[in-house]
Amino acid sequence: MIQFDNVGKRYPGGYEALGRVSFHLAEAEMAFLTGHSGAGKTTLMKLIALIERASNGQVIVNGKNLSGIRRRGIPYFRRDIGIIFQNHQLLYDRTVFDNVSLPLVIAGHHHHEIARRVRAALDKVGLLGKEKLYPVTLSGGEQQRVGIARAVVHKPPLLLADEPTGNLDPELSQEIMALFRQFNQVGVAVLIASHDHALIARMGCRVLTLEQGALTIDSRARLTQ
Amino acid sequence: MSEQFKNRHRNRQQRINSSAHNHGDGHEAREQRARATSNNRVSAYLIRHLQVFFFSLGQLCKAPFSSLMTAAVIGIALALPAGFYLLLQNVQQMGGTLDDTAQISLFLQKGVSASGAEHLRTQIAAMPAVSTVDLISPDAALQEFQQYAGFNRALKLLNENPLPSVLVVHPSAAHSVPALVESLMVELSTMKEVDIARLDMQWIRRLNALLDISHRGVLILAILLAASVPLLVGNTIRLAIQSHHAEIVVNKLIGATDAFIRRPYLYSGMLYGLLGGSIAWLLISASFWLLSGPMQRLSLLYDSAFILQGLGFVSSLQLLLVAGLLGWLGSWLAVGRHLRAIEPS
Incomplete structure (x- = not known):
């Protein structure tokens, strides 16, 4: 699903955020990306979503070599990825329903189908019945679940989550992680950037550790507390 | 416009179909997208x-x-x-x-008699470039002047009517172009009975x-x-x-x-x-x-x-x-x- 071959990212000004990173995430695999802030987690996520382009090396996502995707092709590429953000990135002047339906509207689906799928996605994250509310009236955990519903409503084969539990207490974080696990179990590849080591350890998934822009540990660590 | 829209839509459809083809196996979303009829798409597009x-x-x-x-x-x-x-x-x-009202005023020589003026009127009216000709006799002109306040007493001081006969020539519609009217005026002004010919067209120009x-x-x-x-x-x-x-x-x-x-x-x-x-x-x-x-x-x-x-x-x-x-x-x-x-x- 994701393949990095000797990928490096150097920003203008000479700062090297990533250097020679190689790994492979299989289809329907779930992994965590960890490391200190500044280690390059966010940069790596950005390379996968084509928010940034690699300076050298090759990134293949979903069978597509990203260096071959031109600017015009980026929107169509991103429709195959569900992205979840730490700060939710919801539209606060739209209802929960409108927020979640956005990927389907963008893809040009019929409104009957949109309504059906949005309700299915909200049901999955446990927010059915709140579709008419505005995000500000929801708690942080609920807002994050709206963000997750939006990321999965169009059934992408890959989910990216950048610090999805950064602002949540441990209990809520656990619930969110359980959701990711559910999606993974139905065949969605999931890559989660997080520095919450305790949480990662509890999940027992593959962990990729970045240190100063280099991948130092790639293990199927099955640690238990 | 609608052709362009159709083309754009067709291109989009192709893109979606081909992307569904490349890696869409087993994904309900893409299958449904590919299956969606063109009609459905268009109506979704219009509704959007x-x-x-x-x-x-x-x-x-x-x-x-x-x-x-x-x-x-x-x-x-x-x-x-x-x-x-x-x-x-x-x-x-x-x-x-106003263009139609272009008219030539012919002030006749003092010696031209009323019958002479009438004769000239019919003669000019017969010209192809002319539509109608009105004759204003010295008496009629005097009467008109008298209607203006103040002129009355001034005119009484005169022993005889000082006004000449005037022919007002209306060019025919085909000849009311400024250049033609002007040449008509030149032609009329050369007649021996005509003292002064005046064309009130300058202001229209x-x-x-x-x-x-x-x-x-x-x-x-x-x-x-x-x-x-x-x-x-x-x-x-x-x-x-x-x-x-x-x-x-x-x-x-x-x-x-x-x-x-x-x-x-x-x-x-x-x-x-x-x-x-x-x-x-x-x-x-x-x-x-x-x-x-x-x-x-x-x-x-x-x-x-x-x-x-x-x-x-x-x-x-x-x-x-x-x-x-x-x-x-x-x-x-x-x-x-x-x-x-x-x-x-």
Whole structure:
């Protein structure tokens, strides 16, 4: 699903955020990306979503070599990825329903189908019945679940989550992680950037550790507390 | 327009189909997308456009005061050239009716008798370039003069009627072109009975020349003021884009194409233009309504049936169309410049 071959990212000004990173995430695999802030987690996520382009090396996502995707092709590429953000990135002047339906509207689906799928996605994250509310009236955990519903409503084969539990207490974080696990179990590849080591350890998934822009540990660590 | 739309849609369909083909096995979403009939797609597309239209309308209504302010500025910018143009057309129409009244006055020699003048009248009236000839006898002219206050006593001091016979020659319609009328005048002035020939056409020529200049002036004004509309709308849309920065970023991250993000702004621009055009229409209609009363009184004083022409149905439609297009253009320029600059980071 994701393949990095000797990928490096150097920003203008000479700062090297990533250097020679190689790994492979299989289809329907779930992994965590960890490391200190500044280690390059966010940069790596950005390379996968084509928010940034690699300076050298090759990134293949979903069978597509990203260096071959031109600017015009980026929107169509991103429709195959569900992205979840730490700060939710919801539209606060739209209802929960409108927020979640956005990927389907963008893809040009019929409104009957949109309504059906949005309700299915909200049901999955446990927010059915709140579709008419505005995000500000929801708690942080609920807002994050709206963000997750939006990321999965169009059934992408890959989910990216950048610090999805950064602002949540441990209990809520656990619930969110359980959701990711559910999606993974139905065949969605999931890559989660997080520095919450305790949480990662509890999940027992593959962990990729970045240190100063280099991948130092790639293990199927099955640690238990 | 519809052909272009069909093509675009076909291309999109192909893209979706091919992407579904490449890696869509086992994914319900893509299968359904591929299965969706073309009809379904088109109706979804049209519904989407309608939704965006009403969404944009809603956005304008959310801030009615500032929307109206912008539209009013557009309205004034459009009303000025359109109103001037309309006024010019009216003046031209008036000038057209005056063209027919070009007439040559022949002041006959003092010695020509009444029967001689009558004879000359029939002789000139028979000319092909002439439509009718009126004879004003010295007595009739004197009577006319006496009607003016003050002349009465002055004329009584004279022993005899000092006025000559006058023939008023109306050129035929085919010969009322300025150059032909002039040559007719030259021909008539060479007759031995004619003392002085006068052509009252100079002022019509001057009016026409002035109208030409005004036409140019209005055209320049129209271009300048019309150009201000896209700039105005562009600036308004630029501010809207800036205030929706976060929303645009989210849309781009979710896979929205530039066209998708552009659409509501284009509709807003068009709506601003249409609203401005409507205000311009109201301004022009109100101005002409205010002018029509005094204008009618003036034309009555001139014994003319002249009626001030307002905006007709077609002109009104043209005004709205141009206004909408200018708004759309302004928005398109602004969106093209600013959307590209907003990328997720």
